[in-house]
Amino acid sequence: MDPGQPAEAVFRDDNAAGRAVDIVTFGCRLNAYESEVIRARAAEDGLSNAIVFNTCAVTGEAVRQARQAIRKARRERPDAKLIVTGCAAQIDPAAFAGMAEVDLVLGNAEKSQAGAYGDRAPEGRVRVNDIMSVRETAGHLIDGLKDRARAYVEVQNGCDHRCTFCIIPFGRGNSRSAAAGEVVEQVRKLTAQGYLEVVLTGVDITSWGSDLPGQPTLGQLVARILKLVPELPRLRLSSIDAAEIDPDLMRCLAEDRRLMPYLHLSLQAGDDMILKRMKRRHSRADALKLIADVRAVRPDTAFGADFIAGFPTETEEMFENTLKLVEDGGLSFLHVFPFSPRPGTPAARMPQLQRPVIKDRAARLRAAGQRALERHLQRQVGRIITGLVERDGVARAEDFTEIAYAGEAAVGSIVPLRITGHDGAKALGTVAVLEAAE
Numbered sequence: 001m002d003p004g005q006p007a008e009a010v011f012r013d014d015n016a017a018g019r020a021v022d023i024v025t026f027g028c029r030l031n032a033y034e035s036e037v038i039r040a041r042a043a044e045d046g047l048s049n050a051i052v053f054n055t056c057a058v059t060g061e062a063v064r065q066a067r068q069a070i071r072k073a074r075r076e077r078p079d080a081k082l083i084v085t086g087c088a089a090q091i092d093p094a095a096f097a098g099m100a101e102v103d104l105v106l107g108n109a110e111k112s113q114a115g116a117y118g119d120r121a122p123e124g125r126v127r128v129n130d131i132m133s134v135r136e137t138a139g140h141l142i143d144g145l146k147d148r149a150r151a152y153v154e155v156q157n158g159c160d161h162r163c164t165f166c167i168i169p170f171g172r173g174n175s176r177s178a179a180a181g182e183v184v185e186q187v188r189k190l191t192a193q194g195y196l197e198v199v200l201t202g203v204d205i206t207s208w209g210s211d212l213p214g215q216p217t218l219g220q221l222v223a224r225i226l227k228l229v230p231e232l233p234r235l236r237l238s239s240i241d242a243a244e245i246d247p248d249l250m251r252c253l254a255e256d257r258r259l260m261p262y263l264h265l266s267l268q269a270g271d272d273m274i275l276k277r278m279k280r281r282h283s284r285a286d287a288l289k290l291i292a293d294v295r296a297v298r299p300d301t302a303f304g305a306d307f308i309a310g311f312p313t314e315t316e317e318m319f320e321n322t323l324k325l326v327e328d329g330g331l332s333f334l335h336v337f338p339f340s341p342r343p344g345t346p347a348a349r350m351p352q353l354q355r356p357v358i359k360d361r362a363a364r365l366r367a368a369g370q371r372a373l374e375r376h377l378q379r380q381v382g383r384i385i386t387g388l389v390e391r392d393g394v395a396r397a398e399d400f401t402e403i404a405y406a407g408e409a410a411v412g413s414i415v416p417l418r419i420t421g422h423d424g425a426k427a428l429g430t431v432a433v434l435e436a437a438e
Helices: 030-046 062-076 085-089 091-097 182-192 218-228 247-255 272-278 283-296 318-329 354-380
Strands: 011-013 021-025 052-055 080-086 104-106 151-154 197-201 232-236 262-268 304-311 332-337 384-391 396-398 403-406 414-422 427-431
Touching: 011 396, 021 062, 030 052, 030 151, 030 197, 052 062, 062 080, 062 085, 080 085, 085 091, 085 354, 091 104, 151 182, 182 197, 182 218, 197 218, 218 232, 218 247, 218 384, 232 262, 247 283, 262 283, 272 318, 304 318, 304 354, 318 354, 332 354, 354 414, 354 427, 384 403, 403 414
Parallel strands: 021 052, 052 080, 080 104, 151 197, 197 232, 262 304, 304 332, 403 427
Antiparallel strands: 011 021, 384 396, 384 414, 396 403, 414 427
16 A cells, blocks of 8 residues: 555544544545545434544554554543444454454444444444455545645545555455546535645555546546646645556646646665565666656656565665665655564565664664755755645645745645745745735
């Protein structure tokens, strides 16, 4: 899976305290999106005095954090109904059903179904069906994410690939695509509501269309959105697979400035042998060629990447190849995951590295990522760039650079910002013009 966020991140409703139903979200942006679906379903079903945990299974740490949060919630709200759903619940429902604190376990398909949280819901403390039998997606398009500056549209779910380290296909099922017409209509609706940026998200969005009639490509979907929703100022992609970027997508990057110049790549490693053992579909050379090809048509594109440090059998020389890819590819934003063996995956049966070695390599890779980020931020100094205001004093540039700014600007607006420096984590600047940029 291409997380787009560290799996350990926890997203909570900023106003959760005092609400009858709280949603606790672990993991990727897709989970954050689906938590809004859960929120809507729970309200429709009349659920009250409950906490829903939308779990992640990318790493063992993500599962541990979920279990810890469930126990804490039971102590703090002994009379609340605790419901567990998401990938970890789908993959190992028995583990959560075995927790005395848990009242109900819902699978990934069940969590968005109408009536799932109501009094007339089917009986049973565990309601988790075979995710591989699910064939439809996006039957639950929502009106953006609550209290966020941008909106997300789930265009795809599931994954047909079987990387040796990844358990997510068993939590999400096989790849399913939302129909192009439904996606376009949702983007149009969100734009009409005032969102200036829409993000296309999914588990493996570059596989979008492979299960639809005629097998359209992600690039064709992007081109259709840009053509049919001309009033949308910004369209952004979540993580993409380095093995899949089609000519139409490349054309959109080259020809339409409304497609944001930032690609987050699921690279995972920079050594060919490790990539082969991961069962990835790209080589080191493929990744570098993709980056070069994109920069040739859109020079201002910035790149982020997911990396796994300490994969089984990884030698120091192999790790150095991954470390060097950060500089060779001119990457700017890294998500680094220490390898975590997931039971049931081929990688869990491979010869494992010692945990101190894994932790050391993750730290070195993160340090390389920090240096890369600082180089990227330094290049922004002196420029005037437009930023989407995410919250008071914080905006996001087209190339995903975070900007802390001084001055007045409305949340959700796009404003020009003069970059005066950086603090190693984000650019620093001031509002150059008070009016929103054209």
